Amino acid sequence: MTAEQDVITAPKAASAARHGDGLTREQLLSAYRQMKTIREFEERVHVENAAGAIPGFTHLYCGQEAVAVGACEHLSDADYIISTHRGHGHCIAKGCDVVGMMKEIHGRRDGLNGGKGGSMHIADIGKGMLGANGIVGAGQPIAVGAAIACKLRGEGRIAASFTGDGASNQGTVFEAMNMAVVLQLPKVFVFENNGYSEHTGASYGIGCEDIVKRIEGFGIPVWQADGFDFFSVYEAMGKALEVSRNGGGPTAIYCETIRYFGHFEGDPQNYRAKDEVQRYRAEKDCLVNFRARMEADGGLTAAELDAVDREVGALIERAVQEARNAPRPRAEDLLTNVYDNY
Amino acid sequence: MPKKSMREAINEALHLEMARDPSVIVLGEDVSGGAGGTSGQRDAAGGVFGLTKGLLPKFGEHRVIDTPISESAIIGAANGAALAGLRPVAEIMFSDFIGVCFDQILNQAAKFRYMFNGAKAPLVVRMTVGAGRSAAAQHSQSMHALLSAIPGIKVVMPSNAYDAKGLLLQAIRDDDPVIFLEHKMLYNDTCEVPDGDYTIPFGEGVLVREGEHATVVATGQLVKLATGVVDRLAAEGVRCDLIDPRTTSPLDEELILESVRETGRLVVVDEAPPRCGFAADVAALAAREAFASLRAPVATVTPPHTPVPFAPELEREYLPDAARVERAIRSVIAH
Ligand SMILES: Cc1ncc(C[n+]2csc(CCOP(=O)(O)OP(=O)(O)O)c2C)c(N)n1
Ligand SMILES: [Mg+2]
Numbered sequence: 001m002t003a004e005q006d007v008i009t010a011p012k013a014a015s016a017a018r019h020g021d022g023l024t025r026e027q028l029l030s031a032y033r034q035m036k037t038i039r040e041f042e043e044r045v046h047v048e049n050a051a052g053a054i055p056g057f058t059h060l061y062c063g064q065e066a067v068a069v070g071a072c073e074h075l076s077d078a079d080y081i082i083s084t085h086r087g088h089g090h091c092i093a094k095g096c097d098v099v100g101m102m103k104e105i106h107g108r109r110d111g112l113n114g115g116k117g118g119s120m121h122i123a124d125i126g127k128g129m130l131g132a133n134g135i136v137g138a139g140q141p142i143a144v145g146a147a148i149a150c151k152l153r154g155e156g157r158i159a160a161s162f163t164g165d166g167a168s169n170q171g172t173v174f175e176a177m178n179m180a181v182v183l184q185l186p187k188v189f190v191f192e193n194n195g196y197s198e199h200t201g202a203s204y205g206i207g208c209e210d211i212v213k214r215i216e217g218f219g220i221p222v223w224q225a226d227g228f229d230f231f232s233v234y235e236a237m238g239k240a241l242e243v244s245r246n247g248g249g250p251t252a253i254y255c256e257t258i259r260y261f262g263h264f265e266g267d268p269q270n271y272r273a274k275d276e277v278q279r280y281r282a283e284k285d286c287l288v289n290f291r292a293r294m295e296a297d298g299g300l301t302a303a304e305l306d307a308v309d310r311e312v313g314a315l316i317e318r319a320v321q322e323a324r325n326a327p328r329p330r331a332e333d334l335l336t337n338v339y340d341n342y
Numbered sequence: 343m344p345k346k347s348m349r350e351a352i353n354e355a356l357h358l359e360m361a362r363d364p365s366v367i368v369l370g371e372d373v374s375g376g377a378g379g380t381s382g383q384r385d386a387a388g389g390v391f392g393l394t395k396g397l398l399p400k401f402g403e404h405r406v407i408d409t410p411i412s413e414s415a416i417i418g419a420a421n422g423a424a425l426a427g428l429r430p431v432a433e434i435m436f437s438d439f440i441g442v443c444f445d446q447i448l449n450q451a452a453k454f455r456y457m458f459n460g461a462k463a464p465l466v467v468r469m470t471v472g473a474g475r476s477a478a479a480q481h482s483q484s485m486h487a488l489l490s491a492i493p494g495i496k497v498v499m500p501s502n503a504y505d506a507k508g509l510l511l512q513a514i515r516d517d518d519p520v521i522f523l524e525h526k527m528l529y530n531d532t533c534e535v536p537d538g539d540y541t542i543p544f545g546e547g548v549l550v551r552e553g554e555h556a557t558v559v560a561t562g563q564l565v566k567l568a569t570g571v572v573d574r575l576a577a578e579g580v581r582c583d584l585i586d587p588r589t590t591s592p593l594d595e596e597l598i599l600e601s602v603r604e605t606g607r608l609v610v611v612d613e614a615p616p617r618c619g620f621a622a623d624v625a626a627l628a629a630r631e632a633f634a635s636l637r638a639p640v641a642t643v644t645p646p647h648t649p650v651p652f653a654p655e656l657e658r659e660y661l662p663d664a665a666r667v668e669r670a671i672r673s674v675i676a677h
Contacts, residue, residue, distance in 0.1 A: 055475075055476035055652070055653070055654050056476035056477055056478060056652060057477055057481065107476065107652055107653035107654060107656075108653070109653075113652075115651070115652060115653035115656065116478075116479075116649075116651045116652055116653065116656065117478060117479070117652055118476065118652030118653070120478055120480070120481070121478055121479065121652070133480075134478065134479075134480030134481055135438070135439065135441065135442065138442075166410070166411045167411060169410035169411050169412050170411050170412055170413075170442070171412060171414050171415070172442070196379070197371075197410070197411060198371065198372050198375070198387070198390065199375030199376060199379070199386050199390075200372055200375055200376065200377050200378055200379065201376075201378020201379045201380070202378065203378040204410075205378075205409075205410035205411065206410070207410075270376065270381060270383050270386035270387070271375060271376040271379030271380070271381055271383060271386040271387070272380055273380035273381050273382075274381070276380050328653065328655050329651075329653045329655055329656050331655075331656075331659045333651075333656060334646060334648060334651060334656050334659045334660055335646060335648060338649070
């Protein structure tokens with residue numbers, strides 16, 4: 001692909017038919033609330049980070065909300081997911097406590113990880129969230145293990161991993177795909193191609209230029225979805241789960257999407273056309289999409305969605321206030337949780 | 343002499359050596375950046391810390407190679423290119439990521455010469471090390487002790503821009519595999535760095551300060567910290583030798599031992615974890631080779647045996663600080 005072309009092309013197999021018909025009002029509200037929560041959370045982290053309130057490296061998920069939520073709305077606490085360095089969205093979608101996350105990102109003692117993990121390492125094992133991860137490609141084999149546990153317990157649970165376009169080039173991901181097939185594991189590989197691996201376009205690093213073909217090459221059935229459309233992702237994930245939850249082995253979904261912010265907070269984004277993000281925000285935004293769909297379908301009223309917006313706004317405001325006022329870790333915390341016993 | 347940051351000094355060394363020696367190649371993730379991007383701008387990053395900036399426009403895509411995120415293949419390729427006669431300089435963005443490609447370092451690069459009857463594998467692997475930016479447990483580790491424990495690779499750890507340039511030029515010209523560790527807290531530190539070509543031999547430490555009361559050995563970003571403490575103590579009449587080994591493998595044992603034989607007191611300040619670490623190694627050296635001269639137990643100042651924490655308060659607690667270094671020096675002198 002040349003620089004003149006779009007990084008994101010039209011989704012290859014987005015079906016023209018309506019996705020997700022039959023969702024209840026509660027399900028629709030939940031999906032919108034989750035996407036809106038991620039959006040507000042990330043936009044606020046962006047602001048707080050610029051103000052110097054957030055230590056370390058922060059990678060924001062804005063723009064990709066439909067993928068995390070479309071996938072995770074199918075899951076319960078008993079299912080596992082594992083995330084990436086860009087983990088806030090997956091964490092929220094899997095039900096991690098938003099206030100605890102905000103505290104963690106601020107490095108506070110009662111943050112979700114006790115202030116010792118930070119943005120790149122948010123985890124909540126009890127929620128089936130096996131961690132954001134600072135090592136690209138580390139999560140996919142770990143999810144294989146979680147899928148072994150699911151298979152052994154035989155309760156129809158699954159493990160899902162999230163993999164970026166960049167991470168899709170890591171050998172560990174190939175190993176995980178093959179092993180999941182060999183062991184016929186209840187594992188869903190969620191691929192989210194947001195167009196970039198740090199400062200490099202997705203097309204550069206993917207030699208065959210087609211992640212879907214690669215996945216199929218491993219013998220894994222893959223459903224493609226429009227990563228800007230909750231309903232499309234939700235439907236694809238539903239199909240994948242139908243197979244994986246019922247002993248059909250590993251599956252995958254593939255979504256194209258875009259990140260609104262830089263790779264990390266502070267990225268000058270020299271690799272990116274100046275108007276690229278504005279165009280996506282204007283034409284493809286998942287929240288705008290969702291509202292338009294509701295307006296057309298009458299699934300939810302504008303007033304109901306506005307109410308969610310206010311509720312989420314208040315939640316994020318509270319999360320930031322609580323994070324600011326939360327106690328900082330104490331010196332002795334440094335030595336805890338290295339081992340169970342030693 | 344012009345002042346340059348460690349970032350500029352390393353970048354300059356890469357430019358100089360690529361111009362001088364056509365067998366030098368650079369490879370790694372985003373070493374130029376922008377390939378496949380929508381702005382059309384190449385060299386959009388020049389490495390995530392800007393260390394390889396400007397190499398692509400000057401030396402072209404055949405010699406400045408952006409790679410996919412594939413650390414095993416990056417170091418494997420550097421190994422193969424080195425065996426095939428090139429002098430690759432591979433970049434692993436953060437030293438923590440060697441976990442992904444450790445086989446290529448531990449079982450391949452380190453062993454070729456020994457197993458293959460003297461075969462040369464003159465590769466360099468540059469990587470960022472160290473804590474101080476709240477980058478948390480997977481982006482902040484100090485790997486020199488772990489790597490120095492591996493026979494067959496050399497480990498270089500500059501503490502300033504001048505040394506970084508001379509050591510990197512030596513590393514690229516060296517016929518052994520060299521791991522070149524760049525502390526992320528030192529990239530913006532400046533000092534006088536000549537424009538021209540010079541090398542610093544491996545295994546030659548430098549006596550940063552001279553004094554008869556104690557020997558302080560410090561590495562990486564902690565050389566700066568220790569210098570501050572040693573200078574402050576000197577003002578009150580406590581004078582220390584301060585040694586920066588510059589390379590942890592090979593290690594300038596003679597310089598350390600000569601000093602310890604005179605002072606009889608040793609403090610080692612190091613950022614690697616304490617167990618089986620660099621400080622323990624130097625302490626053992628003194629116990630083994632200079633026992634009769636020692637007049638106090640060796641003191642070590644290192645992080646605790648924990649991963650690197652995220653929260654800034656905890657990270658400060660984790661890292662050796664001036665107060666701890668001063669206490670250690672005073673304790674060996676008071677003994
Ligand atoms: C093993 C490893 N190599 C490199 C990195 C540095 N790094 C962090 S994110 C990233 C790009 C990941 O791209 P992608 O998988 O597409 O995820 P995205 O950032 O787009 O969400 C890289 C190279 C890392 N954290 N771990
Ligand atoms: Mg990406």
